Amino acid sequence: MSRVATEANDLEDIEIGLLLEGLYRAYGFDFREYSRASIKRRILEMMRAEKLGTVSALQERVLHDATCLERFLLGLSVHATAMFRDPSFYLTFRRKVVPLLKTYPTVQIWVAGCSTGEEVYSLAILLQEERLYKRCRIYATDISRAVLRKARDGIFPLAAMREYTNNYHQAGGANEFSDYYTAQYDSVIFSTALKSNVVFSEHNLATDGSFNEFQVILCRNVMIYFNKDLQARVHNLLYDSLSMFGVFGLGNKESLKFTPRAAFYEHLNDKDKLFRKVM
Amino acid sequence: MSFEIIVVGASTGGLKALQVLLSELPVEFSLPMVIVQHRGKDMETGLCEFLARSSRLPVREPEDKETLLPGQAYLAPRDYHLMIQSGSFALSTESPVGFARPSIDVLFESAANEYQDRAIGLILTGANHDGARGLAAIKAQGGLTVVEDPATATCREMPDAAINLTKVDWILPLSEMAAGLHKLTNSTKRYES
Ligand SMILES: C[S@@+](CC[C@H](N)C(=O)[O-])C[C@H]1O[C@@H](n2cnc3c(N)ncnc32)[C@H](O)[C@@H]1O
Numbered sequence: 001m002s003r004v005a006t007e008a009n010d011l012e013d014i015e016i017g018l019l020l021e022g023l024y025r026a027y028g029f030d031f032r033e034y035s036r037a038s039i040k041r042r043i044l045e046m047m048r049a050e051k052l053g054t055v056s057a058l059q060e061r062v063l064h065d066a067t068c069l070e071r072f073l074l075g076l077s078v079h080a081t082a083m084f085r086d087p088s089f090y091l092t093f094r095r096k097v098v099p100l101l102k103t104y105p106t107v108q109i110w111v112a113g114c115s116t117g118e119e120v121y122s123l124a125i126l127l128q129e130e131r132l133y134k135r136c137r138i139y140a141t142d143i144s145r146a147v148l149r150k151a152r153d154g155i156f157p158l159a160a161m162r163e164y165t166n167n168y169h170q171a172g173g174a175n176e177f178s179d180y181y182t183a184q185y186d187s188v189i190f191s192t193a194l195k196s197n198v199v200f201s202e203h204n205l206a207t208d209g210s211f212n213e214f215q216v217i218l219c220r221n222v223m224i225y226f227n228k229d230l231q232a233r234v235h236n237l238l239y240d241s242l243s244m245f246g247v248f249g250l251g252n253k254e255s256l257k258f259t260p261r262a263a264f265y266e267h268l269n270d271k272d273k274l275f276r277k278v279m
Numbered sequence: 280m281s282f283e284i285i286v287v288g289a290s291t292g293g294l295k296a297l298q299v300l301l302s303e304l305p306v307e308f309s310l311p312m313v314i315v316q317h318r319g320k321d322m323e324t325g326l327c328e329f330l331a332r333s334s335r336l337p338v339r340e341p342e343d344k345e346t347l348l349p350g351q352a353y354l355a356p357r358d359y360h361l362m363i364q365s366g367s368f369a370l371s372t373e374s375p376v377g378f379a380r381p382s383i384d385v386l387f388e389s390a391a392n393e394y395q396d397r398a399i400g401l402i403l404t405g406a407n408h409d410g411a412r413g414l415a416a417i418k419a420q421g422g423l424t425v426v427e428d429p430a431t432a433t434c435r436e437m438p439d440a441a442i443n444l445t446k447v448d449w450i451l452p453l454s455e456m457a458a459g460l461h462k463l464t465n466s467t468k469r470y471e472s
Contacts, residue, residue: 041388080372252356254342
C-alpha cells in the first residue's frame with residue numbers, strides 16, 4: 001500500500017512540474033524556482049477547491065480558463081503582511097539606521113515585495129517622525145499588480161488597527177497612531193502625505209534587473225518562498241543594487257548565512273535582521 | 280530500514296508533555312526532531328529557551344533554508360508554518376490552517392513528502408484536530424505513526440482524532456514515550472547494520 005502511495009506522490013510531483021512549466025511557457029508566470037513544499041501544498045489545496053481529482057485536471061483548467069488562471073495566481077502567492085510587523089525591527093531601524101541616514105543629503109529606499117503596502121506606510125511614518133522623510137524616495141515594488149493597486153490606495157481594514165497601534169508603540173512610535181489615518185465604516189485610509197515620496201511599480205525579482213542604487217533595501221518575507229538557487233540570485237541582485245555601507249533588511253526568520261553574500265555584510269545588532277554592506 | 284526524522288505535534292498541555300519527552304530522551308538520540316507546539320499569537324517568545332532548559336538535546340528555532348542536523352531538536356517559530364524541503368527548512372506565512380500557524384498538518388505533510396517511510400510522526404496532547412491529516416499522510420507513505428495514549432494525555436481530542444483517522448502503529452503513555460522512541464530508533468539501526 002505504501003509503495004502505491006509513494007508512486008502516486010511521485011506522479012503528483014511530476015504533474016506539478018508540468019503545470020508550472022506550462023504556466024511559464026503559456027503566460028510567463030515563473031514559479032518553477034519557488035520553494036516546492038509550499039507551492040505543492042497550495043496547488044493541492046486549489047485542486048480540492050476546484051473539486052478536481054488530479055493536478056493534470058487542474059492544469060487543463062488553468063491553461064484554458066482565464067478566470068481559473070486568475071484564481072490560481074492569487075492562490076499561489078502569499079501576500080500576508082502587517083504594519084510594523086516585528087516591532088523590534090523598526091525600533092532598531094529607528095535607533096541604528098536613522099542616524100546613519102541623516103548623514104546623506106538624499107536617501108533612495110527600495111521595498112522589494114511590498115505586497116499591499118503596510119510595510120511602506122510603516123516606514124514612511126517612521127521616517128516622517130524622524131524628520132527624514134522629505135529627503136527620501138521610496139521605491140515600492142511587487143510582482144503582483146493586484147496588491148500594488150491596494151498599496152497605492154492605502155486603505156486597510158479598521159479591525160487591524162488595534163494590533164498595528166500596539167506594534168507602532170512597541171516600535172518606538174510616540175504619537176497617536178490614529179492621527180495617521182481617517183476611519184470610514186470598517187476601513188481606514190492613510191494620510192496621502194505618507195505616499196508623496198513613494199513610487200509603486202511592478203518588478204519581478206526573479207527576472208528583472210537592478211534599476212537604481214539604494215542606501216536602504218528591505219526585502220522581507222519574500223525570498224522564503226524561493227528555492228535556494230533563486231534565493232542566491234536575488235541576493236546577488238540586491239547586493240548589486242545597494243550602495244557601499246547601505247542597509248539591508250530581511251524578515252525575522254530569514255538568514256544571510258545560507259547565501260553567497262553572507263560575508264559581505266555586517267550585522268547591525270544580534271537580534272534583528274538588519275545588515276550593513278561592508279564589502 | 281532506518282528513520283531520518285521525527286516530527287512532533289502538540290497543542291494544549293504540550294508544554295509539559297514536551298518537557299517530559301525532551302528531558303527523558305538521551306543525548307545520543309540522533310534523529311533530528313522537529314516540533315510544532317501551538318501557541319497564541321501574543322504568547323511570549325521564551326518557549327524555545329523554556330524547552331531548552333529541560334532538554335538534553337539542543338533546541339532551536341530554525342531559520343529559513345537552514346539545514347536539518349542530527350541530534351538537534353527544532354521548534355517551529357511563532358506565526359510561521361514550518362516545512363521541510365530538500366533537507367532544509369522552508370518557512371511560510373500563508374494563512375493559518377484550521378486556525379493554527381504553525382500547523383502540525385503542514386509540517387507532517389511536508390515530512391511525509393520529503394522522507395516517505397523514513398519519517399516518524401508523533402502526536403501528543405491537544406484540544407483540536409490538527410495533526411490527524413498529517414499523521415495519515417505519514418502513514419500513507421509508509422512512515423511510522425505514534426500517538427500519546429488519550430487515556431492519560433492532558434487533552435485527549437488531538438490523540439483521539441489522529442487515532443480515528445489512522446491505524447497508528449504505537450499508542451504510548453507519555454511516561455514511556457522517550458524510552459520507546461529511543462529503543463525503536465536504536466533497534467532499527469542495529470537491524471540495519
Ligand atoms: C509575504 S509578502 C511580504 C510582504 C512584506 N514585505 C512583509 O514582510 O510584510 C510576499 C510578497 O512577495 C511578492 N513576490 C513573490 N514573488 C515575487 C517576485 N518574483 N518578485 C517580486 N515580488 C514577489 C508577493 O507578491 C507578495 O506580495
